[in-house]
Amino acid sequence: MEIAVVTGGVAEIERDAGQGSSMEAEWLALLAALRLARRQGLADFVLLGDAAAVVAQANGAVRAPGAMAAHLSAFFVLASDGPAPRVRHIKRTQNLAGIALARGR
Structure with a gap:
């Protein structure tokens, strides 16, 4: 699996995130994004993803x-270690992390 997280226009890509499904990769990317936001001390942020199922699961829907x-x-x-993150679904064509992965191949 490969995952990417983009913040402030900078992409962080992990090319060897192990073996798994695309759904697992989406979850790993969401977790990586939340960890990055916490490391950067961000208080007001939105996590964006194009996997509707993962977004719905993260939002408790x-x-x-x-x-x-x-x-x-x-x-x-x-999520309990700071302000509650907002998670929002976006189109694949708007997903900067997905675009970064596609360009890096």
């Missing part, structure tokens, strides 16, 4: 199935 439940639990643990 739908239940996380099977293996994704562990990622959701990790998200809630990280």
Whole structure:
């Protein structure tokens, strides 16, 4: 799996995030984005993603199935360590992290 996070116009790409599904990669990217926001001390931020299912799970709108439940639990643990993050769905064509991954190939 590959994941990317973009903040302030700078992309951070991890090319070897292990083996897994695209859904797992989306969760790993969301967790990486939240960790980065916390490291940078950001208080008012929005996490953007193009995986509607992951966004819905992170927002508590739908239940996380099977293996994704562990990622959701990790998200809630990280989220509890500061201001509650807002998670919003965007189109794939607007996702700067996805664009960065596509360009880096």
